[in-house]
Amino acid sequence: MxxxxxxxxxxxxxxxxxxxxxxxxxxxxxxxxxxxxxxxxxxxxxxxxxxxxxxxxxxxxxxxxxxxxxxxxxxxxxxxxxxxxxxxxxxxxxxxxxxxxxxxxxxxxxxxxxxxxxxxxxxxxxxxxxxxxxxxxxxxxxxxxxxxxxxxxxxxxTTGPSLHKRGYRVFKHPAALRTSVAAAMLYLSGWNGRGVLLDPMCGGGTIPVEGALMTRRIPPGSFRGLEFAFLKLALFDPGDFSARREEALARSNRDVFHVIGMDKFTAYIEGAIRNARSAGVDDTIRFLVGDATRLTDYLAEEPTHVVVNPPYGVRMKLRGLRKLYRAFLASLSEATGSCRLVVITSARGTFRRAAEAVGVDVLEEKKIMHGELVASIFLCQVGEGQG
Ligand SMILES: C[S@@+](CC[C@H](N)C(=O)[O-])C[C@H]1O[C@@H](n2cnc3c(N)ncnc32)[C@H](O)[C@@H]1O
Missing domain, CATH: 3.30.2130.30 (VC0802-like)
Structure with missing residues (x-):
């Protein structure tokens, strides 16, 4: 070939x-x-x-x-x-x-x-x-x-506009995460559908929606119809592509998975539900209004994978951010015996100090460009690792 x-x-x-x-x-x-x-x-x-x-x-x-x-x-x-x-x-x-x-x-x-x-x-x-x-x-x-x-x-x-513009987002949170960054964080967490995935500050639901699409094996490119640059190029066959797309959708996984999205604002949770519905995964995600600093008040099950994009502090003062990060990590340590935690923030020092104070192990830090902002993705272990 x-x-x-x-x-x-x-x-x-x-x-x-x-x-x-x-x-x-x-x-x-x-x-x-x-x-x-x-x-x-x-x-x-x-x-x-x-x-x-x-x-x-x-x-x-x-x-x-x-x-x-x-x-x-x-x-x-x-x-x-x-x-x-x-x-x-x-x-x-x-x-x-x-x-x-x-x-x-x-x-x-x-x-x-x-x-x-x-x-x-x-x-x-x-x-x-x-x-x-x-x-x-x-x-x-x-x-x-x-x-x-x-x-x-x-x-x-061959693509046309960037693939991170998936086409399912009908509600846009003011601090929405790029879908591609959310997917990368989910890969880093090791999320494979087994266990309980939680985003306790989910805003418009990007992380839970991407997590549900992954485990349901729904192709992310299926939401843009035939809007791909390669379909205009002489080298490619639109019929072949449509057949692959239909076959992929027919084979998507309909099993039950445990994905939870939480935010303290009802309006964001309503927006997240609309996004999940538009992506066809609203039946896979349980959305709830709740406080990430009091997780045990809301969760019946222990999360095994927590992937989260908390406020960075662009709108929030440093003291509030410090308090939020510490209280969230302490609450998570109480809510689970063991979980992988992946966090994106540009307040890297504040996060590291909070993790150290609460006893959460930072295993790796990756610096990335999120739009014009430099941000860090932290891969952490909460509680005992599973080896
Ligand atoms: C950066 S945004 C998340 C954006 C989201 N990843 C998206 O793509 O739409 C952070 C979210 O954390 C929520 N939040 C802040 N403090 C919280 C708390 N104590 N409990 C739950 N949610 C909280 C905010 O309401 C906001 O929606």
């Missing part, structure tokens, strides 16, 4: 989690190579169907067209001009170049976009005698040019 080279973008700091997920979905013999907010790997063309349908931590999947070093804009032109675009863009289709640049250069990202755009037009004209149309608003084909220091990457976007 013919192998293709790909790269995928993901959350910066969680490349390893995304790499493990991609390896598992595609059954790759080895882990993808880790880059800066992206991973690189080889696979069959069907990887485009499988990853766009199943990946929970990936943002966009690109067919790798070129990867190399450069010194000047002329090198970038030569690299892009040397490629054949006739098998990915039909003569009647329009295209756009999206450029991103990081590092010190004597040119801008707009210069990169126009240089690569000209190279694509010149290459196509030389092979087919057709001048391709550029459409920056609604192109049929989107090519990404990434320049970072002296590295130049060119990729064909």
């Amino acid at each position: 013919e192998r293709y080279r790909f790269f995928a973008t993901t959350i910066r700091g969680l490349e390893d989690v995304c790499a493990r997920e991609v390896k598992s979905i595609l059954g790759l013999p080895k882990l993808p190579e880790l880059g800066w907010g992206r991973i690189f790997f080889e696979g069959p063309l069907e990887a485009v169907y499988e990853l766009n349908l199943w990946a929970r931590t990936m943002h966009k999947l690109f067919l790798l067209l070129y990867r190399g070093r450069f010194e000047s804009l002329e090198d970038i032109y030569r690299a892009a001009r040397g490629l054949d675009y006739t098998n990915i863009i039909r003569p009647e289709q329009s295209f756009a170049i999206r450029a991103e640049r990081v590092g010190k250069h004597d040119f801008t990202s707009i210069d990169v976009a126009s240089t690569v755009g000209q190279a694509v037009i010149d290459s196509y004209m030389a092979s087919k005698g057709v001048r391709l149309k550029v459409n920056l608003d609604k192109p049929d084909v989107e090519i990404y040019a990434f320049v970072r220091d002296d590295e130049f990457l060119l990729g064909l976007n």
Whole structure:
């Protein structure tokens, strides 16, 4: 079977989690190579169907067209001009170049976009005698040019808008977590459907909804219908993709799982229920209004996996945050004999001090970019570990 080279973008700091997920979905013999907010790997063309349908931590999947070093804009032109675009863009289709640049250069990202755009037009004209149309608003084909220091990457976007925009969110919490970050935290917690998953400060329900989708084996890409960039590309077969999607949905798991979402505000819980209903997992999650600092008042069962995105302190004063983190960790230690806890916060010092004061073991800290914010994901053990 013919192998293709790909790269995928993901959350910066969680490349390893995304790499493990991609390896598992595609059954790759080895882990993808880790880059800066992206991973690189080889696979069959069907990887485009499988990853766009199943990946929970990936943002966009690109067919790798070129990867190399450069010194000047002329090198970038030569690299892009040397490629054949006739098998990915039909003569009647329009295209756009999206450029991103990081590092010190004597040119801008707009210069990169126009240089690569000209190279694509010149290459196509030389092979087919057709001048391709550029459409920056609604192109049929989107090519990404990434320049970072002296590295130049060119990729064909197979996804379209980022996969973290799942399409089921009908209620948006003011501090909503990205679905891809929630999924990565769930993987880190080891949640596999056995035991009790709890998000005690769930807001609009992103974590419980993603946790339920995972264990029910519902493909996250099934909510955007046929809104994928690859469906416009000559290389792919929309019928094959639709068949895979239908088959995946028919095989989703209808067993009973224990997933609990809690928040102290009724309005957020109502919003979370709407999101869960829209994702088709409202029958898998028990939502309740409650206080995360008094868990034993609300829970009949001991949580085994707690994944949570507490307030960071952007709106809350430091003293209140300190009190909340300590009281929550103390309450959790009382509510369970043993559980894996995964927390995301940008108040890393406050969280570490609270964990130490309460006797919760921090096993690992991962620094990530959540939007424009640097945040830490803490992987912790509450009570005795299960070995
Ligand atoms: C950062 S938001 C969570 C956002 C959520 N992950 C989402 O994607 O929609 C933090 C949530 O913690 C809730 N919260 C704060 N203190 C709480 C407490 N003591 N008990 C329960 N919920 C609390 C807030 O109401 C807020 O909805």
